[in-house]
Amino acid sequence: MFVLVEMVDTVRIPPWVFDxxxxxxxxxxxxxxxxxxxxxNVGLCICLYDITKLEDSYIFPGDGASHTKVHFRFVVFHPFLDEILVGKIKYCSQEGVHVTMGFFDDILIPPESLQQPAFTPQSDEAEQVWVWEYETDEGAHDLYMDQGEEIRFRVADEVFVDTSPTGPAAAKPDAPAQPGQSTAPPAEESGDKKEAPYTLVGTICEPGLGLLSWWNS
Structure with a gap:
């Protein structure tokens, strides 16, 4: 779940912390x-583990700060594929079950990766919840995936999205802006949902996976 990643960076230290x-x-x-x-393509950085090497520090003209090239290792959250993790259900939606680790929330278990057959009751559209229809000799039992329940899942995939800032979109040549006309994008375009830079896709469609309460009782 956590790995040590070797990194190199040039760190600027302002003069008021030279002491x-x-x-x-x-x-x-x-x-x-x-x-x-x-x-x-690395993962969620947690904290510095250690500094392995410090190169010479330099002070450049016009800048009183020191600049030091540093070799270091950082603790990173980056589970390997097929790793088994335990989190808590944050909420449910049509996209599936959203899981949180407490420090990382972008985990999704899509409907096709739930224990089958799974469905969402029509009466719970306001507060949606997924249900596993568990078949037994005595008939079917509905096992609800409620918010806050602990859930064991397997990491099936990971998705990295480059969210680096980009420049403004080029103006259309056939529609020049008129004097006094705003060049800002329409509200529906500027209000697009922000993409998560790192998302884990999980599955519980296997024996032993799913809510811990299912297998403890």
Missing amino acids: RRLNDAIAEELNKKLANKVVY
Whole structure:
């Protein structure tokens, strides 16, 4: 679930913290820059583990800060595929069951990856919930996947999305802006749903997976 990733970065230390130990100042700056951030194709950065090498520090003309090239290792949340994790159900929707680890919320179990047969009661559209219709010799039993329940799932896939800022869209050549006319995109375009930079796709369509209460009782 957690891995150590070797990284290299140039860290800028402002002059008002020169009285501190260099390692402590660099560690604080690295945590400010990376902790709780997603690095593309790497994972969710948690905290600095250690600093393995410090190269020479330089002060450039016009800038009183020091610049140091640092080799370090960072603790990163990046589960491997097929790893079994335990989280809590955050909420349910038509997209499936959304799971949180407490520090990471972008986990989705799509409907086709739930224990089958699964359905959503029509009466629960306001507060949607998925239900596993469990067949026994005595008939079918509805097992609800309620919010806040602990759930065991297997990591089936991961999706990284590059959310780096991009420049403004090019204006259409056949529709030049008139004097005083706004060039901002329409409200429906600027209000698009923000994509998560890192998403895990899970499955519980196997024996032993799903709500812990299903298998403990």
